[in-house]
Amino acid sequence: MMKINFKNNKGYTLLFAVLVSSIVLSIGISILTISKKEFLLSASARDSTSAFYAADSGLECAAYYDNNGNYFSTSTTAGPFSCADFSITKQGGATGSEYDPYEFNFQIPLGSSGACSIVTIEKYYDDDDIITTRIISRGYNVGWDSVAESCDEPSSRRVERALQLTY
Amino acid sequence: MKNFLKQNNKGFTIVETLVAIAILMIAIAGPLTIAQKGLMASVYARDQSVATFLAQDAMEFIKNYRDNNIRVGLDWLDGLDDCLTLNYCSVDTTVGTITNPASSVPLYRTESGFRTTGDARSQFSRKFSVEQLQADTEAKVTVIVSWTTGTIQNVVTIEDYIFNVQL
Numbered sequence: 001m002m003k004i005n006f007k008n009n010k011g012y013t014l015l016f017a018v019l020v021s022s023i024v025l026s027i028g029i030s031i032l033t034i035s036k037k038e039f040l041l042s043a044s045a046r047d048s049t050s051a052f053y054a055a056d057s058g059l060e061c062a063a064y065y066d067n068n069g070n071y072f073s074t075s076t077t078a079g080p081f082s083c084a085d086f087s088i089t090k091q092g093g094a095t096g097s098e099y100d101p102y103e104f105n106f107q108i109p110l111g112s113s114g115a116c117s118i119v120t121i122e123k124y125y126d127d128d129d130i131i132t133t134r135i136i137s138r139g140y141n142v143g144w145d146s147v148a149e150s151c152d153e154p155s156s157r158r159v160e161r162a163l164q165l166t167y
Numbered sequence: 168m169k170n171f172l173k174q175n176n177k178g179f180t181i182v183e184t185l186v187a188i189a190i191l192m193i194a195i196a197g198p199l200t201i202a203q204k205g206l207m208a209s210v211y212a213r214d215q216s217v218a219t220f221l222a223q224d225a226m227e228f229i230k231n232y233r234d235n236n237i238r239v240g241l242d243w244l245d246g247l248d249d250c251l252t253l254n255y256c257s258v259d260t261t262v263g264t265i266t267n268p269a270s271s272v273p274l275y276r277t278e279s280g281f282r283t284t285g286d287a288r289s290q291f292s293r294k295f296s297v298e299q300l301q302a303d304t305e306a307k308v309t310v311i312v313s314w315t316t317g318t319i320q321n322v323v324t325i326e327d328y329i330f331n332v333q334l
Contacts, residue, residue: 017187021194028198032205035212042212046219049325053226057328064304064330084307084328085300111307111326167334 051161055139058117100124109144116144116151218312218323255294
């Protein structure tokens, strides 16, 4: 038995070669897997930042036109108004409720990258019966549907960031 | 039979050796290339994350500059109105100075963060523009951070629409 074993050690080179190449292959694949995750992470940081500034743009647009021209004070106030070179006609109006009488919303495209924002403006009476405005802006890095003029085109890399302003 | 075995045991022929080396080379070089590409993607991911935050840094500086202009009663874009698309500005956010070199300015790593002056030049350059879309009302801010990974030029661009909001 021993004798046969000593004589039959030719396969060792093959075993060694397979071992080395499989170790190198697994190292390569694991580095690639980690890098891919890092890549997706940094891409989501970039997309998240553009979604955040889309939300900020929508918020400032609503805040400006609420304070300059009272576009969101009543159902009948004038429109349209312009943000980001886009003419906006607000949707919504009187809710019929005594405590939160008005709710408006609009959607705007922001820039050429497809970023857009969905903005909701609510007028309500707070605990001290003072009329209060709440603006909620949801920004997206992509997803502007230019045919339907809405901010809801699905995409696998769509990121949402939202901002809320109450005054 | 004994004779045949003896002859075959003398070792590899040159052709066999070359084939074996070629197979091993492919088996090692392939995974090593995968690993190298993975590391390159990691470097890109890191640089893209840094570039995104550098762009955000400048954007928040500009928004704060606008807020401060409104607070002290200056024109809301005072100090920013020369930063047009064809005439880009640069900002050192550590000391808060805006310059108008009309092109990207390299950033340097210092103890107090990325500055426009210093000894250790980083791979990042930054510029921004402020375009007034509606006089006294709306402006589009674009921050562009560019860097090179190897020989490839990369860019992160973020856009924000700011308004002359006076609550």
